[in-house]
Amino acid sequence: MGGADEDGLVAGRYRPVRLLGRGGMGVVHEAEDTRLDRRVAVKMLTAVEGLPGTSEAWDRFQREARALARIDHPGVVTLYDSGVHDGTPYLVMQVLDGVTLADLVADGEPLPAEVACTVAFGVTEALEAAHQAGVLHRDVKPTNVGITRSGRVVLQDFGLARLAGEVAITRTGALVGTPQFMAPEAMRGALPERAADWYGLGTCLYLMITGELPFGPTVDYGAIMELALGEGVPRLSGTRWDCPEELCRLVDDLCRQNPVLRRRDPATIRGTLLPMSYGGTERLAEIVGGRVRDDAVRDAHAVPPVPAPVSRAATVEEAPEYLWDEAAVLPAQREVPGDPFRPVTLSDATRRIVLGSMTPQSALSRQREAVNLVLRGRLEEAAQMLSVVVPVCLSTLGPDHPTTLTSRYWHAVCLARLDARRDALKLFADVNRRVARRTDGPDD
Template identity: 45%
Template sequence: MSAGRLAGRYSLLRPLGAGGMGKVWLARDEMLERDVAVKELTLPEGMPDKERSEAVTRAVREAQATARLRHPGIVALHDVVVEQDRPWLVMELLRGRTLGDTVRDFGPMPPDYAARVGADVLEALMVAHAQGLQHRDVKPGNVFLTESGRVVLTDFGIARQEGQATLTEQGLMIGSPGFIAPERLEGHPGGPASDLWSLGATLYVALTGAPAYSGSMADRVRATLTQPVPVAPGPLGPVVAAMMAQHPGARPDPRLVVDALRQVAAGLPAPKLPAGEMATAPSGSGGRGKLGVLVAAVVVVALAAAATTGFLLLRDRDGAAASAFTTPMDVCTLIGAQDLGGILKTANPPKAQPDSDDAGPECGYPLSAAKTGVSLQVQKDSDTVDPWSMTEVSARKLFQSQKRTWGRNDTISWTWPEIGVAGNQRATRTPVHDVKGVGEEAFGFELRGPDGRMHSAYVFYRLANLVVSASYTTLSDRPTDDQIMQSALRAAQASERTLRDGG
């Protein structure tokens, strides 16, 4: 590009918006003599040349898939130009304002108007879904209300073509906290049901003037996974709540949603939507389950793209967290009092008991009266002075070594005098198994006493350069095996959240 001209055809006149992912320019198509919008995409600093080239190729391929879409509710993509080692998307120029700006300046929309906006957007999404294209970033800032009355869904440039790798698979996931469906936060690719959820969250803003989940980025992500779906007031409230059902399979068929929205737009009562009709994505998008691998395994970076707010999840080439933990932390602070009380089912969590051995610093939380306790250890190998000096490579090796070691030992000797286990007691280990919902990789096993009853569960997980083990033990015969296993997992997840929040 030279003298503000792209591909010898598009004159860049002035920026319309700028942010961490580049700029959107007002431009002039000199060949067809019309104004257009040009989106300049940038890639992360330091990306190797080979990966940069592959990312550009994928971005062009995705843009080509987007260009096949023809619908008045979808912003038209005119051209893709690759210059300066990155793609530039040439799109139709829209005049008007976004739904987000409209609500900010004028307040919540009347239900009938919001219903028409929602129906128009959903029909546009259905056209994209019919061609295997998932938008992935439906939000108020990407719904454009033109001066002529069109409702247009923008930013299909980061859409995902079914069956094809995208920028996400190379370490970038783009979306906005509070508008990303639960299953995508858990690391699943998502599908049409995920876009429906995001549209529901967008309509919630249109109806109330505020997002369904507020707070910091981390707060919104956590709330999406753990909090009940809020219900907006008025006739659209139940419709939007159905669209935002936690499990993708529980969300209604989009055709029924369009019909319901059109009825409200016409001033009629909204029909009750049957649940469980929308098919989940063939790529395996799942339900909300645990606090997901993805939500807890990211570095959150605020950015602006096309003058709107976005969300960038940075991962390494294997999908792991890109950051490392190098500042020592007190292991006894990794599980907060509220989490600990919930796991041990007590309003008065026990005092932490720090300890350490050759494997690394450890902390126990024995609830003597209930003969129950939680234990946590941040581990290290024999060649490293402390866990915070571990590298990701050494942590991977340590994790695999631990998995092999525990897989070889069928009988274990253990003791915990503070909860009533004096001397060395013998226990039989269950087979080692993979664990989902914590860390970048995790495994677990359980211990059974001579009577065959399970009394302990262990979870080992790796997070970047750390290997952490969490355990839950109880001598009570009340908890079921599943409850014991879930308690150990909850302890591991609580420690992981603290690590990611920076202690």
């Protein structure tokens, strides 16, 4: 993790575990708070690294962090701590178990209307709470809308937040935000106001309803800005989209180019969304649970690549407790040319990197970590870790080794608890068959 101490800690306290995301302002890792023994998300704001602790910019950063900490709402990610580490500002936040809205729309299919309205309703409440605290989000987009397995919507990544009326902490002349979801006035260089956040909500709703990005799949910033400042977001009212007309009108109003004409009263926005969101939370929870389950099953059945040779010295010493660096994320998300919100699974590349440095001893250590995660109910993390550990065991220890069998057993437990019962039963059956063969074999 960039900026970590020699002992691997950020600010002498936070130990990185795995990469959660990367954006224009910085990089976010899940980390262990070694003082309070809890999971957190640490965002290093690398876009403004080199910030001296006594500068005016540092004072503004501190004021922004304090403003974020004032927001007490279940729909806004909680800020725990902030500071500067080796000249790079960092924020320490609540880490969420679930997926992002970008994950849910990655296949290009529209979401059910009640689900889209439920997500938008949650974002509306979160934005209202932030605005009442004097905080603008400035980057409302699908990757910044988190959804837990219970269907709770949480607006996250306020790394671009700016206190209303203050100068943003950005590089001079930098384009801050994502053009597909950026308000036209921000593109023109004006200081965005609350209306810009509501525009972001409108473009997210457009994506949920249509399954398409507002300005098509192009990643050409110039082309996107030309469309945004020209024709604007295509209107939904009276078009082919199978969507309640009132919801289409709301999207059109939120996406108006002129911020003065844009709908921006949270009470009226909620009033439009609420009647159409009936049953949406339950359906949303089902979709999120299915996505998490599918990811776990995919990782369980991934074909393990051939590992790199391991030196004799490496098989003697126990590996560090954490080997999960920026490359070792399963699955990882990044924007793809031609489809900025389709997730790319780096499973094969990741496994090659991890397998090349993981020894049988460190695999056993990871297995123990994974079992602890299962026992603590952190099933997605455990499944991801075991999807790397199992191939190591298979290739270095063999399919009938006790460590391999134990790892596969706990992987099956994860799948079963994530409701992938059919795949779990197959894995349990294979493990039981191999255990029986070991027990009955002449060599045991």
